[in-house]
Amino acid sequence: MHERLKPAGETRAADVLHRMRADIISCTLKPGAKLRFEGLRDIYAVSFSTLREALSRLVAEGLVVAEDQRGFVVAPVSIDDLTDLTYVRVLVERECVALAIKHGDDDWEAQIIGAFHRMDRLQNRLGSTYYLSEEWGKLHGEFHFSLVAACGSPNLLEIRQKLFERAHRYRRMSSQFRTKWRAKDVEHKMIMDAMIARDTARAMELIERHIRETTENVIKYAGHLFAAPDEQPRKRTAHAAE
Amino acid sequence: MHERLKPAGETRAADVLHRMRADIISCTLKPGAKLRFEGLRDIYAVSFSTLREALSRLVAEGLVVAEDQRGFVVAPVSIDDLTDLTYVRVLVERECVALAIKHGDDDWEAQIIGAFHRMDRLQNRLGSTYYLSEEWGKLHGEFHFSLVAACGSPNLLEIRQKLFERAHRYRRMSSQFRTKWRAKDVEHKMIMDAMIARDTARAMELIERHIRETTENVIKYAGHLFAAPDEQPRKRTAHAAE
DNA sequence: AAACGACGTAATTTCGAAAATGTAAATATT
């Protein structure tokens, strides 16, 4: 029974997709880095075709860009991209919030409270560096999802999810440079309370401020990383190395 | 010099992607249809891997859905999906319009006028069945794109484009059942005029009405096609048959 | 007779080698 290398019921391509997405968001695969098949094959232990499929899907998520006939590159980061991303996220997330408040039922409220509780407890357990934890990041994502899960628009939710994950990479980039962390738990609680109280205007305002403040902090703490990714010289001597 | 089978500079996968997208939008590949590799290989004359890549990208565009380990299916159509699609399109397109009016310059106006002229001329040349023409559909798409091209948000534009193409399939489905066609040229001209006059509120209102009316007509003329795609029995006798 | 399980076939999914393409160094030409 040692042949359970795959998560069971999942194709290998889907598995590689998940792992690569995690590696890109965590910046193990750095923004702008060339993705050579030779190297990737060693890391993820799959064939060219399978890699190609995973990469194609990541292109669609905006985490990888494909340069026709010249391979794949991890999507670069820039202040312009982050600014635009923030703009679109505010638009989409505000709408999701309004819809969720309109359509949400008791179970929706319960899910939110549960998700907040899980996030909050882990936060307390981890102490002041909770934001570096991979697991907290997951619970944070699930909390935000629970807020808008009842929005009723599958298309809007899907768009929101992709934007959220791209933003997550920026958050991760800044978190390692921060010494202090604003009291996020309070902010999250305020958003949750406004939504459950069905105060649409306030909830929209709070979620917008939440997104904008996060972006401002990313620029403040990690802005220096977005300097000049304009092509690393790159002798072709040792291959991969990454 | 007879070796120009590929559009030059484009990978084969990208070529197949374009052709399949066209076939799905034109309903040559019908909504809900199972996409068997054997059959697709004959139609598009490429290998499994190449097909798989093209299909993966179409999944991201929402024109194909992948059932894990059970192959690919042309994205089904339904009134629910169309309704939701319309809702999101109104949200996104209104924002694009407002941004384009804010940021557009003289060249932007010129592009719009040019695109309208091309569409209008072809419309006159084709007569009352212009809406059945593949070429008019292309010019129509380019006109709508020109309206929002100056919006300044790459992310919003990309989202808009994907939504537009999914909606295009619904338009195509209804067009073949319509005997009369509303005077679209007038509507388009009104939208164009409002935008160039920089009347943001009016332009947003007009584009919203334009989208909603189109949707209403799709439901009116093609609604009967969205009945019950809930699994065709499907004996496996003859394989493929498209 | 109905329900369950094993078999065989048809489909998808994965693989690694072969072909096509791009890139840079080396050579030739003006």
Add this chain to the structure above:
DNA sequence: AATATTTACATTTTCGAAATTACGTCGTTT
């Protein structure tokens, strides 16, 4: 010496066969 052309190599892209998985059929049991 500077530019253009050739040559060699690194990398991506494509292919079709092999492995894996799902599905329908048939046989067995209760």
